Amino acid sequence: MENRQLVIIGAGPAGLTAAIYARRAGVDVLLLEYGLSGGQINSTSEIENYPGFKRASGLSLGQAFREHAESFGAEFRDCSVNSAIFDVSSHGDKIIRTNQGDISADALIIASGSTFSRVGCKGEQEFKGRGVSYCAVCDGVFYEGAPVAVIGGGNSAVEEADYLTRFASKVYIIHRREEFRAERILIERVLSNPKIEPVLGYVVDEIAGENMAERVVARNLKSGDVRTIPVEGIFVFVGIKPNVDFLKDDKNIRRAGPGWIVTDEKMETSVEGVFAAGDVRDKFLRQVVTAAGDGAVAAMAAYEYLSNQYYLKDTLFTPKRAYAFFMSSINPAHLALASELEAWQKTANISIVVVDVHRNLRIKDKLGINELPVMVEMASGEKHRECIVSSIGDIRDFITIKSC
Template sequence: MDCDLLVLGGGPAGLTAGLYGARGGLRTVILERGVPGGWAGQTDRIENYPGFPEGIDGMDLAAKFAEQAQRFGAQLETATVARVDFNGTQKRVWADGNEYAAGAVIVATGASPRPLEVPGEEALRGRGVSYCATCDAAFFRGKRVAVVGGGDSAVEEALFLTRFAASVTIIHRRDRLRAAQILQRRALENPKITFYWSTTVEAILGETKVEALRLRDVQSGMVREEEFDGIFIFIGQKPNTDFLQGILELDEGGYIITREDLSTSVAGVYAAGDVRSKAFRQVATAVGDGAAAAMAAEKYLADLVGR
C-alpha cells in the first residue's frame, strides 16, 4: 500500500500525527498493533489533559482521538510492524504480511512496561502478575494485591485498585514516593493502602497463580515471604524500538534521538511521543509531539515535490 505519511503507533502521539497529516491533505495511514490509545487508553482517569476540567476516562479520550483522525481521512489499521527499510525517498514498512510505502514516516510506537525480571514473573504473567490495573483489577475483587513502584503510574493504579481489592500494598525501594503531591496525598489518606518502604521484590511465588512474594528490606537485608493474590508492576518503561536497532540513532535507553523538529537520524523519518528521548512523558506532551512531527513531515514532503 502506498501513502504519503505512514504513522507507526496509534497512541495519543500517533493519532494526533495522523489527524494533522490527514487534515493537511496527506494520504495518511496509521498502524496500531492493539487498541488505539496506547497506555493512555488503559488509564482509568486522566485529570491533567486540557479541556476536561472534571477529568476523562482514558478509553473515552483515546476514542475521541481516533474518531477525529479518521474524520479527516486518516486510515487506521491493526497491524504489528515486523521490519522497516528507510533507505531512499520511499520508506518501506512490513507489517502482518503487508508492505507499506510512504514518503515520510512518523514513529510513535510508545513504550512498554519494564519487568521486574525476578523469578516467577514470566511464568505467572497473566495469572496474578499484571502491568495494567484498569485491565485486570476486576479479577482481584476482595483480594490482597501489591503494587510495585513509586511514581505517578504506580500510585494512580494503586488508587484504582482500591475500588476492587480488599487491600493494596505499595512496595517501593525508596523511603518516599516520587509521584505528584496530589497523588501522594490521596494514597496516604486512603485506608485501603499500606506502604512497604525501602523494600524490593526478590521473587514471585506460586504454582499456577500468584500466592506470595519474597521481599527484601534493603536497609537490613532481611528477607521474608508474605501472601498476596496479585502483583501489579509499574517501575518504568522500555521503548518499543527493537525493530529500529541499527536503523535510527537511539540513546542508551533505546529511545529515539530527535532534533527540534522531531526529525531523526534518517531524513523523512520522525519520532513522537514516549518512544523518543525526552524529559517528560504525558498525554499532553505526546499530542504536542504528534502535531509537530506531522507538520515537519508535511514540510519535508512539500520540499521534495518542489525540488
C-alpha cells in the first residue's frame, strides 16, 4: 500500500495552508480533494475580510492558495475519500480509503470543511452569490441601508439577524414554526430590536428577481396566505454540518453536535497523529482566516508529532534491545536526574533514550507506564521490564545487574 508522511483531506484554505507549512518544514505532503481546490470560497464572488486583500474574488484567492502550496512541492490528487480507519493500538496505523486506492499515512490532517443546508426553494441556487448568502459576517456589509431577509429560527438565524441590523434598513426573520428555536435571551434581544420583523409560521416558496434577488415569496403554513417581501439580500441559516461522511464507522475521533471534530489547541483530535483544521472543527468562527490559522497550527503540530514518532521508532521500537528513561521536564528532580544520566552515559559508554512525557504524553499510556521517573527496557519493540528510579545508582543497577 502507498505510504505517505502526511496526508491532508481537503484542499480548502485550511488544507492548503497546512500543505504550505508542512512542505516548508520538509514533510512529504499529499492533498486529497474531490472538488475544486480553494474549497467553499470558490462559490463567493467577493471576499473583503482576508488580511492583505482588500477585495478578492473567491476563485482568485483559492487559486493563489493552491499555487502557493504547489510552489513548495505539495502533491495534489483528485480523488474522493470514502473512509478513514484508525488503529489506536501501539501501531497507530491510519488508513485512508479513496476511490483511487488506499493510502497509509504516518499523520493525517482532516480539513474537509462544512456544508450549509439549503432551503431548497425555487431561485435559491440561481441567486446564490447574487443576493442569496449563507454568511452574515462575510456578506452583511454589502447590504448597507437595504432590507434583507433571514431564513431560519435557531440560534444562528437569530444571532445573525441581530448582527445584520448594523447594516440593513430592515431585517425580516422568516421561520416555519410559530416560535423561534433559539435561546430565550437571544429571542428577547431580537424582538426588542425595532429593525427586526419576525415572519413566523411561513415557509419560503421562492426567491425571485431579475439579475439580482429582489423578493422572497413566503406562504403561511396554516392559512395558505402568501406574502411577497421585497428584499435585496436573503441570508439562509437553516443548518450547517461538517463534511465527515467518511468517518461514519469511526468511534475513536471525538465529535460534537452534528459531527464537528473536537481538537486540542494543537488541532490534534482524540486519535494520536490525526489532526483537524478549518470549518470541520468544533469552533466559534468559520472563516478563511481562521481556517488558514488552524491549517498552520495543524501542520506544525503534525511535523512535531512525526519527528517524535520517527525518533522513537528508530531508538526504541526498532532495535532488538533499548533502554529508556521516562521523565517529565516540568519536574525539577526529574530534570536533575536526566542531566546526571547524560554525564554517566558518556563515561559508561551506554546509550539511554530520554523520553519527556510532558511533550509526549501518549507514549506513557501506550507503554502502560503509571509512575515517573522510570527506566524501561525494550525488546524488539515491546516493553520487557520497568523500574521506578530515584538516583543514578538505581539506573546503573537496572542496566548492569538487571536489578529492580
